[in-house]
Amino acid sequence: MIWRPSASTTRELQAALIALLATIAVGSALMLIYGVAPAGVWLAMLDEITRDPYSLGQMLYKATGLVLCGLSVALALDAGLFNIGAEGQMTAGVLTCAVFGAALPADTPSFIAVPLCLVAAAAGGAAVGALIGVLRAKRNAHEVITSIMLNVIVAGVVLWIGNAVLFRGGTTRGGQIVDGAKLPELGLAGSAANWSIAIAIVMVLLLAWLRSRTTWGQAWRAVGRDPEAARSVGISVGRVQILVMTGAGALAGLAAANFVMGHKHAFEEGLGRNTGFIGISVALLGRTNPIGVAFAAIALGTLSAGGLAVGDKVPKELTEMLQGVVVLAVAISSVWVHRRSIASERPLVGKVT
Amino acid sequence: MIEELFTFVFWSNVLRIAVPYVLSALGGAITERAGLIDLALEAKLLFGAFTAAAVGHATGSAYAGVAGGMVAGALVAAAQTFFALRMGADQVIIGVAFNLIALAGTRFMLQLFYNVGSNSPPSPGFGDALVTNPIFWIAIVASILVPLALVHARWGLRLRAAGDRPDSLVAVGVSPTRARVAAALVGGALTGAGGAQLSLSVDGFVADMSGGRGYIALAMIILAGWRPAWAALACLGVAFANAISIELQISGSAIPRELAPLLPYVLTVVVLAIWGGSGKPPRALGKL
Numbered sequence: 018m019i020w021r022p023s024a025s026t027t028r029e030l031q032a033a034l035i036a037l038l039a040t041i042a043v044g045s046a047l048m049l050i051y052g053v054a055p056a057g058v059w060l061a062m063l064d065e066i067t068r069d070p071y072s073l074g075q076m077l078y079k080a081t082g083l084v085l086c087g088l089s090v091a092l093a094l095d096a097g098l099f100n101i102g103a104e105g106q107m108t109a110g111v112l113t114c115a116v117f118g119a120a121l122p123a124d125t126p127s128f129i130a131v132p133l134c135l136v137a138a139a140a141g142g143a144a145v146g147a148l149i150g151v152l153r154a155k156r157n158a159h160e161v162i163t164s165i166m167l168n169v170i171v172a173g174v175v176l177w178i179g180n181a182v183l184f185r186g187g188t189t190r191g192g193q194i195v196d197g198a199k200l201p202e203l204g205l206a207g208s209a210a211n212w213s214i215a216i217a218i219v220m221v222l223l224l225a226w227l228r229s230r231t232t233w234g235q236a237w238r239a240v241g242r243d244p245e246a247a248r249s250v251g252i253s254v255g256r257v258q259i260l261v262m263t264g265a266g267a268l269a270g271l272a273a274a275n276f277v278m279g280h281k282h283a284f285e286e287g288l289g290r291n292t293g294f295i296g297i298s299v300a301l302l303g304r305t306n307p308i309g310v311a312f313a314a315i316a317l318g319t320l321s322a323g324g325l326a327v328g329d330k331v332p333k334e335l336t337e338m339l340q341g342v343v344v345l346a347v348a349i350s351s352v353w354v355h356r357r358s359i360a361s362e363r364p365l366v367g368k369v370t
Numbered sequence: 371m372i373e374e375l376f377t378f379v380f381w382s383n384v385l386r387i388a389v390p391y392v393l394s395a396l397g398g399a400i401t402e403r404a405g406l407i408d409l410a411l412e413a414k415l416l417f418g419a420f421t422a423a424a425v426g427h428a429t430g431s432a433y434a435g436v437a438g439g440m441v442a443g444a445l446v447a448a449a450q451t452f453f454a455l456r457m458g459a460d461q462v463i464i465g466v467a468f469n470l471i472a473l474a475g476t477r478f479m480l481q482l483f484y485n486v487g488s489n490s491p492p493s494p495g496f497g498d499a500l501v502t503n504p505i506f507w508i509a510i511v512a513s514i515l516v517p518l519a520l521v522h523a524r525w526g527l528r529l530r531a532a533g534d535r536p537d538s539l540v541a542v543g544v545s546p547t548r549a550r551v552a553a554a555l556v557g558g559a560l561t562g563a564g565g566a567q568l569s570l571s572v573d574g575f576v577a578d579m580s581g582g583r584g585y586i587a588l589a590m591i592i593l594a595g596w597r598p599a600w601a602a603l604a605c606l607g608v609a610f611a612n613a614i615s616i617e618l619q620i621s622g623s624a625i626p627r628e629l630a631p632l633l634p635y636v637l638t639v640v641v642l643a644i645w646g647g648s649g650k651p652p653r654a655l656g657k658l
Contacts, residue, residue, distance in 0.1 A: 051482060099462055152639075156646030159592060161409060161462065163642060165585040166635045173635075177628035297466065334478035341470030348459040348467060356458075 024358070029304035032354045036302060036346035037316065043346075044339045048331055058330050062323030072326055074208025080318030081210070081275040082107075082289055084217040086296025087314050088224055089142075089269035091305040093160075095228065096261040097241035102149055102164030103269040104293025105171035106142035110270025112175050113141030114277045115284035116183070118194030130197035131278070135216070138273035145171060146266015147259060154255035160262070168293075176286065183284055191284035200279040211279030218311075220268060225307040237261050269293060295321065298340045301347045317343070380613060382500055386571065388609030389509045390415065390580075392602045393564030394587035396509075396516045397557035399598035401447070402591060403520060404553035405533035405546070405654045409465020410450050411584030413472035414443040414558050418565020420476040423575035424483065426493030435493060436504055436566045443562015446472075447554040455547050461656050469584070477577045488577040495570035505567040512560055517599040529553045533652035582635070589638045595649025611637050 022030065045055035065072040086103045093100035100106075117137035121130055145167055152158040183191035203210040228234040239247040240257045248254050276289040299317055303309035317340060324336030394411045401408040421442035426435030450468060454461045480486050496503040519526035528549045531539045536546035561584070568583075569575040586608055587601075594600035615633040618625050 047478070099466070101466060152643055152646070156643055158642035158646045159589075161466070162585055162589045162592070163639055165582055166589070166639045169582055169635045170632050170639070173628050173632040177626050180628060181626065294470065297470070301463065332478065332481040334474050334481055337474035338471055338478050341467050341472075341474060344463060344467035344470060345453065345459075348463040349453060349457050352458050352460075 026306075028354050028358055029306060029309065029351075032347065032351040033302055033304055033309065033313070035350040035354065036343060039346040039350065040339055040343040043342045044335070047335050047338065051331055051335065053330055058327050061327045061330065062319070065326040066319055066323055069206070071206035071208045072322060074203060074205030074210035075325075076315070076318045076322040077203070077205070077214060078209040078211070078275065078280065079292075079321045080314045081214045081217045081279075082272045082292040083295055083299050083314035083318050083321075084311055085220060085272040085275070086269050086293050087299030087303060087310040088220055088307060089146075089265040089293075090296045090300035091303060091307065091310050092224065092237075092268065093261055093265040094300055094305045095241050096237040096257060097244065098150075098153065098160050098258060098262060098265075100146070100149070100164060100262065100265050101161055101294075101297055102145065102167050103265070103296045104291070105164070105168035106145045106266040106269035107272045107289055107293045107296075108168075108171050108175055109145045109266075110138040110142035110273040111277055111288050112178065112284060113270070114138035114273035115191055115194060118198040118277065119192040119283070121195045121198065123195050125195050125197045127197040127199075130195055131200070134194070134198045134278055135271065135274055138270045138277070139267035140270065141273070142270020143263045143267040146269070147263040149266075150259035150262025153262070154258040179284065179286055184286075189286035190281075193283050194277065198278055199282055200274065202279070209280045211275065213274040213279040216271060216274050220271065221307045221311045224268075228307060269296070295340050298343050301344050304347075304351070380617070382498075383616070384606070384609050384613045385500060385506070386498060387612045388606050389506055389567045390564035390583055391587050391590070391605035391608055392509050392513060393505075393567070394561045394584050395590050395594075395601040395605045396512050396598050397443070397559070397561035397564070398584075398588055399557075399591050399594075399596060399601050400516060400520075400529065400560070401554045401557035402655060403533045403596055403598075403652055404529045404550045405536065405652055405657065406451065406454060406550050406554055407461035407465060407656045408450075408554075408557065409462055409585075409588065410446060410468040411561055411587055412580050412582070413465075413468035413584075414446045414561040415565040415568065415580040415584050416469075416472040416476050416578075417442045417446050418562030419569040419579055420479060420490070420565075420575045421562075422566035423490045423493040423569040424479075426495065426570060427491050427574075430494060432494040432496060432570055433504065435495070435570055436508075436563060439566030439569075440559040440562045443558040443560070443565060444555045445558070446562070447558025448551075450558075451551045451554045455550060455658065458658055473578060476575070480575070480577065490569070490575035492574050493570065495573040497571060497573070503567075503571075505563050505570070508560075508563050509567075513599070513602045516560075517597070520598065525552070530652070533654055536654050536657075586634060586638055589642060592649065592651075593641060593645060596651060597649075608634050608637065 048055040066076050089103045090100050114134050114137050118134045149160050149163050152163050153160045200212045236252050237257050240254050244254045299313045303313035324333050398408045398411050418439035422435040422439030425438030426432050453459050453464050500506050532546040532549035539546045568579050590604035591601045594604050611634045615630045618630040
């Protein structure tokens with residue numbers, strides 16, 4: 018059977034592709050302003066990723082964190098909530114995962130230690146997400162504002178806990194997690210890519226299934242489309258908002274599996290920094306579709322890892338700027354594609370749908 | 371600690387800290403009352419701060435820096451209205467995109483113009499001065515004029531109509547979009563002046579120096595029910611909390627140095643948790 022994308026999927030794909038091309042165009046213009054030839058930089062970026070197993074591994078490492086944070090933002094956005102707090106939720110997850118992993122008895126077998134640490138990571142993020150959800154549902158406090166405040170608060174509190182109790186001997190690194198909680202590396206030329214990528218893939222498939230095949234997915238998407246209409250068909254909007262934000266927080270927290278369990282094996286200051294923010298770009302570029310999010314994470318992971326690889330040609334600030342540009346480009350291209358499709362729509366008379 | 375609160379220095383600190391918050395809150399309130407969601411305050415502060423320092427450095431005049439900051443704020447607002455009103459893109463997402471671009475973009479410009487990572491070359495500024503600082507006076511005058519203009523001036527009435535009942539403006543032959551663009555430009559210039567205060571009070575631009583002030587100002591606008599005078603007053607409260615947290619840090623109190631700076635952020639969440647969004651937003655906020 019041949020896969021035929023539905024009209025709306027085609028539209029989302031078009032929007033994402035136009036946005037991606039526009040971002041590359043803006044990036045090229047910035048490179049020209051900076052005084053380097055764009056084609057050379059883009060080619061060098063792709064060349065690094067495709068030929069050098071180490072760079073490929075670093076890209077997959079970045080993409081793994083980005084998939085989970087991207088899913089976090091996408092899930093919330095599907096329910097009409099703009100979760101720009103994935104950064105704080107991820108940081109909370111990194112802390113709880115590392116602290117829990119270090120506190121386990123040294124001989125804990127991995128079939129116990131790994132699930133427990135994953136739960137700890139998810140719980141840390143979920144706690145922050147739930148707070149944002151409750152403030153939104155019960156106090157009507159805008160999630161964008163509370164998210165930003167909590168990002169700063171979590172960063173400060175986590176740094177304080179690190180300095181006060183975790184960091185060892187003048188470093189900014191806490192105690193090692195037990196061996197059983199460590200996830201093995203993929204073995205790509207000593208890069209940071211690790212088996213937490215399997216967790217990311219499972220989450221993509223789980224969310225894709227929940228979103229399109231279950232009543233839960235229908236409920237949160239109904240709330241996202243029109244909260245009033247959702248309420249009128251008996252959906253408790255407040256409850257959906259709280260549950261969705263809790264789930265979004267848990268997804269962002271799970272990114273700790275990549276950073277702590279898969280790579281650093283301890284709490285470190287600034288571990289995974291900015292992954293939550295780039296997750297916003299990933300979710301929007303992926304058009305909040307979990308499969309789309311996975312591809313967007315690879316695209317932006319390439320930009321992120323590739324941007325570092327060509328750091329001698331252009332400053333990393335340039336590629337960081339593009340992560341914001343892609344958000345703007347998606348916001349514009351999705352409206353544009355949508356308008357065009359409305360303009361070209363024919364009446365449904367006589368059509369079998 | 372307690373006696374510190376009664377010194378002249380402490381209260382002039384509060385006022386100095388309040389200036390960027392108050393200007394962002396007034397600028398944001400004007401823009402939002404006209405019906406445009408203004409999440410891009412952070413971007414206007416950052417570009418305003420950078421441009422003020424860059425123009426000040428290039429011309430050797432802090433006053434030129436202030437003008438540059440205001441123009442930069444207005445330019446960001448112009449771009450924002452183009453994408454939001456002309457292209458019809460989601461206003462919340464536009465705002466966050468602008469903030470992301472501003473954060474990396476100002477650092478990119480540091481690289482591009484000065485080949486440095488985080489600090490711009492020194493620019494003449496106003497330091498801790500208040501009475502001789504024109505931005506302080508802009509904030510004072512705006513705090514009085516903006517609330518009055520929204521009630522009494524024809525411009526203010528049109529602006530509010532654009533935010534509450536755009537169709538009523540159409541009925542009398544005035545374009546709501548034009549009223550919104552005008553409001554956004556004035557609001558952007560005010561916020562840009564707030565950005566200029568950030569860089570010109572420390573004689574140069576530092577990467578990420580807005581530190582979430584734009585988001586805090588927006589929280590205060592929402593808290594004040596979109597009334598600019600109350601929003602400005604709420605910002606004074608934030609500045610007070612900020613000044614206290616600085617006192618806590620230098621007086622070596624029992625409160626850890628990592629936690630003291632969090633006071634304004636915690637206060638914002640607590641205040642939102644208690645009063646939440648009980649105020650009424652402009653009826654056509656975010657709608658085209």
